[in-house]
Amino acid sequence: xxxxxxxxxxxxxxxxxxxxxxxxxxxxxxxxxxxxxxxxxxxxxxxxxxxxxxxxxxxxxxxxxxxxxxxxxxxxxxxxxxxxxxxxxxxxxxxxxxxxxxxxxxxxxxxxxxxxxxxxxxxxxxxxxxxxxxxxxxxxxxxxxxxxxxxxxxxxxxxxxxxxxxxxxxxxxxxxxxxxxxxxxxxxxxxxxxxxxxxxxxxxxxxxxxxxxxxxxxxxxxxxxxxxxxxxxxxxxxxxxxxxxxxxxxxxxxxxxxxxxxxxxxxxxxxxxxxxxxxxxxxxxxxxxxxxxxxx
Numbered sequence: 230x231x232x233x234x235x236x237x238x239x240x241x242x243x244x245x246x247x248x249x250x251x252x253x254x255x256x257x258x259x260x261x262x263x264x265x266x267x268x269x270x271x272x273x274x275x276x277x278x279x280x281x282x283x284x285x286x287x288x289x290x291x292x293x294x295x296x297x298x299x300x301x302x303x304x305x306x307x308x309x310x311x312x313x314x315x316x317x318x319x320x321x322x323x324x325x326x327x328x329x330x331x332x333x334x335x336x337x338x339x340x341x342x343x344x345x346x347x348x349x350x351x352x353x354x355x356x357x358x359x360x361x362x363x364x365x366x367x368x369x370x371x372x373x374x375x376x377x378x379x380x381x382x383x384x385x386x387x388x389x390x391x392x393x394x395x396x397x398x399x400x401x402x403x404x405x406x407x408x409x410x411x412x413x414x415x416x417x418x419x420x421x422x423x424x425x426x427x428x429x430x431x432x433x434x435x436x437x438x439x440x441x442x443x444x445x446x447x448x449x450x451x452x453x454x455x456x457x458x459x460x461x462x463x464x465x466x467x468x469x470x471x472x473x474x475x476x477x478x479x480x481x482x483x484x485x486x487x488x489x490x491x492x493x494x495x496x497x498x499x500x501x502x503x504x505x506x507x508x509x510x511x512x513x514x515x516x517x518x519x520x521x522x523x524x525x
Contacts, residue, residue, distance in 0.1 A: 233260035240274030269306035345492035486510035
């Protein structure tokens with residue numbers, strides 16, 4: 230417990246214990262509530278660090294209802310830390326459910342997706358991409374993203390399994406991870422985001438009217454190259470982020486021009502040899518990634 234208490238105040242950015250000596254008992258209680266788990270302590274420390282260092286504030290924090298929540302073996306401390314996030318960071322954090330377990334997340338990739346999804350608030354005289362980067366570094370500062378310290382600018386990070394589990398739990402009503410073909414038609418219409426993870430060689434969407442598809446983000450997992458059924462371009466009318474990186478796809482059909490909400494189209498590592506002229510009709514397209522398209 231003493232080690233946990235030391236980790237708590239040091240993770241808050243406090244240099245000397247005497248600065249919070251009067252809060253030691255409350256701090257030890259919080260450490261116990263964290264189950265003495267280092268991850269939970271570090272994440273809670275950042276949430277505490279944003280508050281006044283008074284007995285009253287720490288008391289309120291330790292009495293939050295969320296301490297009694299514990300689903301899927303996710304420590305309550307992680308729920309608390311999510312609850313303490315400002316609204317603009319909540320959806321950005323939950324979006325990490327769209328990356329496979331143990332994925333390497335690049336700052337450029339995830340911030341572009343946040344912008345395309347419309348998560349980023351406009352600030353006077355500042356590019357949305359710059360604001361998105363500030364969000365990214367704030368999530369690192371709160372110990373919710375784990376940076377790779379081999380990179381001086383911390384532009385590569387990961388997410389701890391428990392935190393990703395929390396993100397998946399929080400987004401389970403609208404985010405699906407797995408093989409889309411296994412989704413029942415009556416459930417499919419509620420999903421807004423799909424991360425394709427399958428052992429099959431081809432991905433096929435369940436048959437239903439395209440108006441019923443409300444998917445805004447579609448990503449194929451980079452771990453396995455899968456063939457993507459061309460009908461995807463006809464059947465996802467509300468798509469904003471279409472990430473087909475390393476998918477087996479040779480051509481983009483002309484009907485892609487009807488995806489008027491599309492903001493990010495990632496074709497990195499695909500075998501496409503040309504782009505249809507209709508791509509000029511994508512009035513909201515912000516990013517078209519053609520890196521690794523060696524047949525173009």
